[in-house]
Amino acid sequence: MAAIELIDLKKNYGPVPAVKGINLTVADGEMIVLVGPSGCGKSTLLRMIAGLEAISSGHLRIAGSEVGHVDPADRDIAMVFQNYALYPHMTVxxxxxxxxxxxxxxxxxIGRRIADAADILEIGEFLERRPRQLSxxxxxxxxxxxxxxxxPAAFLFDEPLSNLDAKLRLQMRVEIRRLQRQLKTTSLYVTHDQLEAMTLADRLVVMNGGRIEQVGTPIEVYRRPETVFVAGFIGSPPMNLVCLDELGPCTLALPRETNLIGIRPGAIKLGKGAADDLGFDANVELIETVGDENNVHLRIDGTDKRLVASVPSDQRLREGDRVTCYVGIDGLHPFNTATGRRTD
Known part of the structure; x- marks a missing residue:
């Protein structure tokens, strides 16, 4: 096992920058998940660590040794791909x-290691089968x-569950987390799936446009997004982002440079709140039932601004209803649109 250090790591394709100066340390035995939209640079970054993409500039260290120009086979890492990459003519x-x-x-x-791996992964009965005979x-x-x-010193996972159906993804998420905790191997995992990211990570790295937007535990990133991008990306349904002028006269005590408010759907309550809460009237446009909750699509009275509120499914509502809503001060996330960053 070993720590992985990325120091001002960059990747350019000709004049086009794909990874723009990444600084990150993955602690020995830690599970880091890189998450972000397609094209944000997360898979490119993983392939740079693996040695499958050349580093344009910066430093990559594993266990304290510089490996940026070391052959992939000599970096003491193992990579798991989304397409399995198994030899079809060979048995397991x-x-x-x-x-x-x-x-x-x-x-x-070799025999001992295969026996151990087969026991850990419960694949002993498949050892003499070929890949086409497996699910x-x-x-x-x-x-x-x-x-x-x-x-290996580290595992690299490149969207390994994207080819599986929803039920299998859930099962394999549990298996990967159990496996990583059991082996205590330093791991980097790339996904665009927020649920995978939130459930697997010791720490979450949110990427956008080739840069790191925020690093923290999943609950830290969810509860306190540091940028407008993270606020809108992490969470399902995503955080509502509302300009102050869309809320009408506002008497809330907010940092002076605040001009955008983030509100989690679950923070919106229906009914009248306290005097220091944010209150507004809205019209119910659509109701989506999701198990014990309803995602209620609202349009703020007198505007074209639409929000989503998550409320208990037993709360009686109909499309077309006019409702009064409130959000407690602790449910408001203040941002500035010019900087794209949090203001408190």
Missing amino acids: RQNLEYGLKNRRVPRHE GGQRQRVAMGRAIVRN
Whole structure:
């Protein structure tokens, strides 16, 4: 196991910058999840760490050693891809053995590592099968097994669950988190799926436009987004972002440079609040039932501004109703649109 250090790491494709000076340290044994929209640079960054993309400038260190120009095979890392990357003509056992044989690992040690990985991942009964005889979830277990048998300093995961259906994704999320905690291997995991990111990460790295927007534990990032982008990206449904002039006369005590308010859907309550709450009237345009909650789409009275409120499903509402809403002061996130950053 080993810490991974990224120091002003950059990647350019000709004149086009794709990764714009990343500084990040992944602690020994930590699980970091990189999350962001398509094209934000998260997979490119992971491939730079793996050695599959050349580094344009900056430093990459694993266990204190500079590895930015070291061959991928010599970086002591193992990567799990979204397409499994298994050899179709080989059995599961042969897929697991292949990399070890190339590294001239003794045969008895190969057997021990495969037995251990098969036990951890519960794939012992599949060892003599070929990939085409396995389900998607089983193939992904084999792909992880191939990484485990190497005993690497770090695991890199590039959207490994994106080809699985929703039920299998849930099962494999649990398996990956259990596995990482059991092995205590330093890990970087790339996904565009917020639920994966929130449930897997020790720390979350939110990326946008080749840069890091925010780093923190999942609950820190959710409860206190530092930028307008993070506020609108993290959360489902996403945070409502409302300009102050869309709320009418405002007597709230907010930082002077605030001109945008973020409101989580769950923070909007229906009814009259206290005198120091934010209050407004709205019209119900659409109601989406999601289990025990309804996502209620509202339009603020006298404006074209639309919000989403998450309320208990037993709260009686109909489309077309006019409702009074309030948000407690603790449910307001103040931002400035010019800087794109939080103001408190």
